[in-house]
Amino acid sequence: MRIVSAEVVVTSPGRNFVTLRITTEDGLSGLGDATLNGRELAVRAYLVEHVVPLLVGRDASAVEDTWQYLYRGAYWRRGPVTMAAIAAVDTALWDIKAKAAGMPLYQLLGGACRVGALAYGHASGRDLPELFDSIRAHLERGYRAIRVQTGVPGLGVVYGVAASVGGQRYDYEPARRTALPVEEEWDTRAYLRHVPGVFEAVRAEFGPELPLLHDGHHRMTPIQAAKLGKALEPYDLFWLEDATPGEDQAALRLIRQHTTTPLAIGEVFNSVHDYQELITGRLIDYVRSAVTHTGGVTGMRRLLDFAGVYGIKSGIHGPTDISPVGMAAALHLDLAVHNFGIQEHMEHAARTLEVFRTSFTFDGGLLHPSDAPGLGVELDDEAAGAFPYEAAYLPVNRLRDGTVHDW
Ligand SMILES: [Mg+2]
Numbered sequence: 001m002r003i004v005s006a007e008v009v010v011t012s013p014g015r016n017f018v019t020l021r022i023t024t025e026d027g028l029s030g031l032g033d034a035t036l037n038g039r040e041l042a043v044r045a046y047l048v049e050h051v052v053p054l055l056v057g058r059d060a061s062a063v064e065d066t067w068q069y070l071y072r073g074a075y076w077r078r079g080p081v082t083m084a085a086i087a088a089v090d091t092a093l094w095d096i097k098a099k100a101a102g103m104p105l106y107q108l109l110g111g112a113c114r115v116g117a118l119a120y121g122h123a124s125g126r127d128l129p130e131l132f133d134s135i136r137a138h139l140e141r142g143y144r145a146i147r148v149q150t151g152v153p154g155l156g157v158v159y160g161v162a163a164s165v166g167g168q169r170y171d172y173e174p175a176r177r178t179a180l181p182v183e184e185e186w187d188t189r190a191y192l193r194h195v196p197g198v199f200e201a202v203r204a205e206f207g208p209e210l211p212l213l214h215d216g217h218h219r220m221t222p223i224q225a226a227k228l229g230k231a232l233e234p235y236d237l238f239w240l241e242d243a244t245p246g247e248d249q250a251a252l253r254l255i256r257q258h259t260t261t262p263l264a265i266g267e268v269f270n271s272v273h274d275y276q277e278l279i280t281g282r283l284i285d286y287v288r289s290a291v292t293h294t295g296g297v298t299g300m301r302r303l304l305d306f307a308g309v310y311g312i313k314s315g316i317h318g319p320t321d322i323s324p325v326g327m328a329a330a331l332h333l334d335l336a337v338h339n340f341g342i343q344e345h346m347e348h349a350a351r352t353l354e355v356f357r358t359s360f361t362f363d364g365g366l367l368h369p370s371d372a373p374g375l376g377v378e379l380d381d382e383a384a385g386a387f388p389y390e391a392a393y394l395p396v397n398r399l400r401d402g403t404v405h406d407w
Contacts, residue, residue, distance in 0.1 A: 143345075159217045265278070269293075331360055
């Protein structure tokens with residue numbers, strides 16, 4: 001089963017996506033997601049200039065060997081651009097292998113451990129009435145777990161909070177199509193004063209059972225995060241995510257020493273090695289990597305199996321800058337791994353779903369990848385061609401005195 005072609009499609013149906021399609025001599029084709037929000041063309045160049053020439057003529061069935069060939073063979077290891085490119089190749093090869101077998105991918109990965117993947121949606125509001133409306137809307141859409149993000153008095157636009165910026169809902173697409181990144185203002189102490197009261201109000205309104213999640217988006221120091229984790233203990237969070245900047249693994253040890261609030265991190269990681277101290281030290285409860293940014297199905301399976309040895313569960317990253325291809329790959333893993341925790345889910349825009357024809361379903365709060373052979377996603381080239389790439393950047397964050405801070 002030789003590879004005869006590999007092409008990279010960049011399309012922007014509401015936001016930018018980078019997709020790799022690999023085709024074999026028997027006419028089978030597979031898709032992989034290589035989207036790196038705000039740096040899309042770097043991955044496209046890495047694929048087109050350095051990876052595609054290595055793929056043509058290779059055996060499409062040699063998935064692990066190809067992963068190692070691209071990972072070890074480059075000499076320069078890891079990094080988001082490299083690992084997104086490897087992820088796209090790996091996911092496309094798994095798609096082909098499962099199509100060749102006539103099976104949904106989760107069957108090749110060992111079969112389903114559950115009937116569906118519990119998904120959490122993103123509720124937010126600038127104030128409590130808006131937040132309550134958003135939580136109710138998510139419950140009506142069927143969500144059985146909810147991420148809660150809130151505005152902070154005295155601050156303008158805040159990460160994760162729905163607002164209309166330039167006609168776009170902010171929580172749907174924070175990357176704005178401007179010449180330079182939008183700059184936001186941040187005050188961690190104001191945030192820390194406000195958030196516990198919000199969760200107290202949400203529990204009072206919606207009761208004790210609903211799983212609630214919260215994302216700190218890497219903005220706190222370890223001791224600030226420890227203080228927040230402690231303050232949120234009465235409200236029984238499912239997890240506190242991205243409390244501190246991701247590259248400082250030891251920071252999680254300090255947080256862990258002070259709070260029993262479960263901790264999740266890892267969406268900016270791209271390798272199992274980024275988790276070594278976190279997993280062996282049992283410093284976190286959930287791994288947050290995306291299939292798209294962690295070397296594909298192979299890289300993610302390795303990470304989840306490693307985490308499982310230490311009783312740590314999955315919480316695969318799934319915002320809308322993961323394409324429907326990357327999302328489908330996540331859902332197949334969600335079904336197949338024993339240590340599944342929860343799946344992030346933001347619904348893609350209608351335009352995105354015109355380009356990517358998906359088959360996955362959301363029913364009763366559970367996502368299912370469908371039983372279509374392979375990933376169950378097809379790319380409509382004609383529809384993709386109608387949405388050319390447009391440069392977009394994620395925001396930059398500054399403290400009130402102008403210091404650049406983590407966004
Ligand atoms: Mg996050």
